[in-house]
Amino acid sequence: MELFLSPRLRIFFSADIVGSTSLKQQGNLIDKERIEPLWASVIQGFYIESYNSFKNEWKSRKEKCTKKLQACLYGEDPYFWKSIGDEVLFTKLITDYRQVSSIILCWIEVISELRKFVQKSSPSLNIKCSAWLAEFPIKNKEVVIGNGVNISNHVESYIIENGDLINKILSDPETVNSRIDYVGPSIDTGFRVSSRASSRKMAISVDVAYIISITMPINEKEKIPIFFSGSEPLKGVLKEAPYPNFWIDMSDYNSLFKKEDQLLSTPACSRDAVKEYCETFFEEYKNYIFRPFIYKDKTNTISNPPDGYNEKLITIQKEYRKFKRQTSEKYSEHKSLERGKGMTEEKFNEKKANTIEFINKKIDN
Template sequence: MPPAEPWFSPIAQFYKGMEIAVAREWALAEARSLQINWPPGEPPELWKSVGDEVIYTKLLTDHRQALTALNAWMAAVASYRVRLKHQFPSLDLKSTGWIAGFPVHNAEVFFRSSSLARELEVDEGDEVYSNLSLLHEYYSEQRDKELTRDFIGPAIDTGFRLAQLSSPRRLVISVELALMLIHAVRTQPSDERYNYTKPRFFFSGRHNFKGVFGGLPYPVFWIDMHPSPSLERTEDKLNKLEPLGTDDVLEFCEAFIKENSSYCFMPYIYNNVEPAFARVPDHHQERLNSLRDYWESERTKREVERKSLSQKDDDLDAAGANSPADDSKAADELAAWFAEHLREPEQDGDQE
């Protein structure tokens, strides 16, 4: 009898194999980025696993990091696919990519993984402040290992809907990511120092996804992952399928975001070198300022309240600290009170 269920080996191998492949390819992409003076930023980290899926996340501090992460991911998938197809020919890999802005439009939420920690935590009665407090704790230097982070919001929902259209060849991407990648690709060096083939962009029309983007049809761009290059070239000739020019993708994405500003916005990164992604929309700046002011005022108010309660407790302790002599006197007075009020009633001579 085998030591594990038949389904366990491919999934366990996938988890471990992709972990190794992503780490290896990221290290290579990072080194190549530094050679051309592109800031790679922090490495991708595992967000979570869902059954036979692994989801990675990466903080972007420069729009070119999106392309660096994409190149590392595509190389990791290609290298692991060779091993997977050798051992499990019927299985394959598919990918999806999207970006989300925080804390406006989407949100990071935090949970304590320990029930004991939750019991000891004071219920503020204010979910916004409680989450901000945990966020502050999560990003502090002494990060609490009991905290678990998750992401919620419209952009997160859109990304998961796009994943329904991905295939081994099609790495489906969101409009915002397509726009950011196009800007990076147009400045990507072609020499051997970077040594990555520029991604090929395709468009498969607009699709309606339930529960996202107000029900409006969403444009679906995808990047060619080349799982079977020779067959794909022949098939593309039959379908007259050609990769898109960067000018066409850029023009469409900018127009689409502008015309659907109620549901999406031009992505931005503080201090980004590319002006297109450096401007913070006015209403976003107002929300950011409001959120910062709320956090600072509420935190200050609660700190003052805690200090006040602590001082009252100290005063009560000081007032209640009696000497042995005082304790003895109080005991005598209490005994006298009981003797006065709880003695047996006097009896008259006549009995009823």
């Protein structure tokens, strides 16, 4: 099986600076240590600190476990996905459902450190964050981007070339000077969920809430309380059906928010209640969303894909191999015939482009 066509579950994280827009308008504020606006210094530092904090916190937690526990509780390391303005994004491959809680706990500590960092520069700044899951390669897709992507002169299909490049990156990332980007409905939903985040609330998708709810915490310290603020539509998601607003409290223990919760008697949701709600939600909207799963999950906890998934996966794999073979054969045949006619290189390339366009239309259909 081609690596890029193998089922995978990924978790994504977003962290964004709250109050940066206002800070940017105060152009007269200069960092005392650098000859540049304060906001520029803060954002540059935010990028560096987010990367280093995540890497160091993850490494520290992972090293406290035995080799056996590292594999199931941590797995592969998270890595930087990309930045969008004042926002940084990270992702990690999930190979065991317990890794979701492990990395959420790590992310909570990272956000705490980032909050301290930005508030050293300006007390008015804060951090908001979110987390969501996405399945590949059926519902969502990976695409290769970057200066290192060298499309050859004999590309018969962008789909095939993209697949080959992803395979190379997944097999040996050090040999390919490019990176993978992620697109699809789950990615769009994740960004919509992120819009609900605040400095207090880490917004999480329904599938993240579900996996946390089925994960038994090792101890009280490892417990992740989940809160629920009702449901409301997310633009363009589930045809505007109400989407649950789950969140994790990021406020300090002695914060005013916590004192207000005590007055209002606002408890966290029980794990069982969250689990039952999510399962009902997945069933209700099964035409648009399915319960998260890990292909060939060794624990057999969330190993079952939705109905028809395996059949669709086999079909896509077969079609990819077939189109790859057909396009290669057609190109070779086309090249041989046209060169035999004494066609110029320019005319031959024009003919080749028409052939590629025809094949791509076939693939799209």
